[in-house]
Amino acid sequence: MGNLLSDWCAFCKGESGFDKSHFLGLLKAHNSNEDLRTIFGYFPFAENLMGRAASVIESARSEGSLYLLPKIEADQYTLVRLGGEWLKTQEKICEALGVSEITEICRSAEVLFVDQQRLESALEQNIPHYWLFDEVGDAIRASKISDSDQIYALFESLYGLAADYYLAWYIAQPLFAFDIDLESYYRFWRAGGKCALTENGFLVST
Incomplete structure (x- = not known):
């Protein structure tokens, strides 16, 4: 041991x-x-x-990385489909949390495949991606x-x-007791997906 x-x-x-x-x-x-x-x-x-x-x-x-990375890098059509499933899950999470502003953003967002540079640029901004993350984190910590x-x-x-x-x-x-199903996120991650929820769309990339 x-x-x-x-x-x-x-x-x-x-x-x-x-x-x-x-x-x-x-x-x-x-x-x-x-x-x-x-x-x-x-x-x-x-x-x-x-x-x-x-x-x-x-x-x-894990080869060449400090952290685990997905073995598979799916094609963009698969990532858009799986990203859309994860987006719908996020909409349900927002409804459960009662955050109407982010719920509407999720509901109206178009899933867009973008290059890594555009995704990384979006993630440097103060976007709904982080607002939702904070809400989910608080709910999970409170319900452990x-x-x-x-x-x-x-x-x-x-x-x-x-x-x-x-x-x-x-x-x-x-x-934890907070009712959240993250299976769709796992499937998206497993396919090599990365994402950013912005006020103008849901960006997915590899």
């Missing part, structure tokens, strides 16, 4: 204390089925969590099944897989 996994077990048993950032690389270093079973075994819904994490890890690669240090550390390690909060939330979904 590697040192980081040993630290995790001691931390979850209350035998040692660590800052949650200590476990940022836990799932990148220990992602065999046996390790995942150990890591998630300290939480409810362990099999569900393990299955989600294993699915993400199996659909990704526990505020224990172990839950916080687990969320940190899930973020550490791909530096992607939505993907982390997809895996951790059994651990």
